[in-house]
Amino acid sequence: MQLDRIAIALRPRSAWQATDLGFALARRWWLSLWLAWSVPAALVYVPLIVLLPGDYLWVPAIVAWWLKPVWDSVPIYLASQRLFGEQLSLRQAWRQSARLLGWSMLPWLLWRRFSPTRSADLPLTLLERLGGAARRRRIAQLHPGMGRVAAWHTIACVHFEWVLIIGAFGLVRLMLPDEIPFDATAFMTDEDDRLSAYLYSLASFLAMSLVAPAYTMGGFMLYVCRRVELEGWDIEIRFRALAARLGRPTAGPGTVAGLLVASVLGLVLAVGFAPQAALAQSASAAEQAPSADSPRAIAQARISAVLDGEEFKRKVERTTIKARTPGDADEAAGDDDAPDWLLRLLAWLAKGGDSGAGEGLATLLRVVMWLLAAIVVVYVATRLRLLRPLRERMAAGELAPAPRPDVLFGLTLRPDSLPQDVVATALAQWRADCPRAALALLYRGALADLMRRHQVPFESHHTEGECARLVDRFAPGCATFFSELTLVWQRLAYAHLVPGEALFERLCLQWQETFGNHAA
Known part of the structure; x- marks a missing residue:
């Protein structure tokens, strides 16, 4: 290969x-x-x-x-x-x-x-x-x-x-x-x-x-x-690529020979002119083992610590089935053995028993099976009856609603983030040359009011179009205005098309008629 x-x-x-x-x-x-x-x-x-x-x-x-x-x-x-x-x-x-x-x-x-x-x-x-x-x-x-x-x-x-x-x-x-x-x-x-x-x-x-x-x-x-x-x-x-790259010749024969001669001469001169005490000290140091503070010892300790970590330990438990030996059978005898009466009953059933007893046993088994079936039916009926009030409460909407999101497509819907008078604040922002903030406030207030008063089940993953369809289903009286408000908001948010002042004032008037003059 x-x-x-x-x-x-x-x-x-x-x-x-x-x-x-x-x-x-x-x-x-x-x-x-x-x-x-x-x-x-x-x-x-x-x-x-x-x-x-x-x-x-x-x-x-x-x-x-x-x-x-x-x-x-x-x-x-x-x-x-x-x-x-x-x-x-x-x-x-x-x-x-x-x-x-x-x-x-x-x-x-x-x-x-x-x-x-x-x-x-x-x-x-x-x-x-x-x-x-x-x-x-x-x-x-x-x-x-x-x-x-x-x-x-x-x-x-x-x-x-x-x-x-x-x-x-x-x-x-x-x-x-x-x-x-x-x-x-x-x-x-x-x-x-x-x-x-x-x-x-x-x-x-x-x-x-x-x-x-x-x-x-x-x-x-x-x-x-x-x-x-x-x-x-x-x-x-x-x-392999590294070995091939390192194995390439980088110098000619003359250069290699010159380097070899220079290295030998330098070694001879260094040894010849070195003090005897220094030579003895070097020999004794070479004979000693590396100290604990040496880089080699520190690196070895770090490697051992890493290898002893949990990341390099893996325990696998496997359950296998194997044939029992006579010794295993003797050790396992006792609790695992079937009772003698059960063995005798099974042997009697295997032989067929006598005719009268066989018919009686068959009748008894049929009665037991019918009793078990009746118990199961009664249990299921009881459970269904106990669950009926819960289902009725769910259908009537008595159970606590699921938590609603605080943020939808980047817009904060928490009640404390909305002013007391949404329309007045939006008009003030519009006149302060902040059309995006003004329209976003109308849209946020509408979403928050629809969740709080009309129980429209918005989720954090819903888009603007999905929210409009939910309003059409759960709050049909607000659907027409909300669809128009959504369309104007999408044009401003994604296409940067600012609505005219007359359109914005009409939206504010319709917002007040639909949701009232209050915080959502």
């Missing part, structure tokens, strides 16, 4: 980013990936749909769907080679993937067929050739960073397939004239309806083949990016 030839930028990515990268690769290599999946699938699908009688037209699509793991392996292998610069032909990809799979594909057609993480787990079988305990350990290592996203990736691709199938039926229905009857579901009930049966089979196959490149590449890049994270491929690439 030559990491320096990889076709993507190596860096840590989240699982969703890895899926997006897989979609990008699917768009880049879409034709070859689609052919790699479709050709072997068509070699099975086409003979089946041609040879099978009309009553079994659903079989080819089911067979092609069940063998999806086989078809998915070819695009994954082709992408794994192209990702590292190996250009394979489609014929080589088909041959190599068939050779690599062999009997290892059998589990994918049996108990692993419905695995939601198949797109990310299949590369383990195909590329790492792992099985048994080694595969389970590897999956336990890879799944914590990608398992949930791989499952959602599968769910999304299944929905994409159904969107294409339904779209194909809709397209055919639009193309047919009204005189020709067409029922998309007739093949389920009418055995003589061949058109919808053929269409369903063909649309299913085409939908699976069209979604396959995105499905396989999304799962494959989840697998690759998880390995990049665990094995540090990006760090290895950087170290």
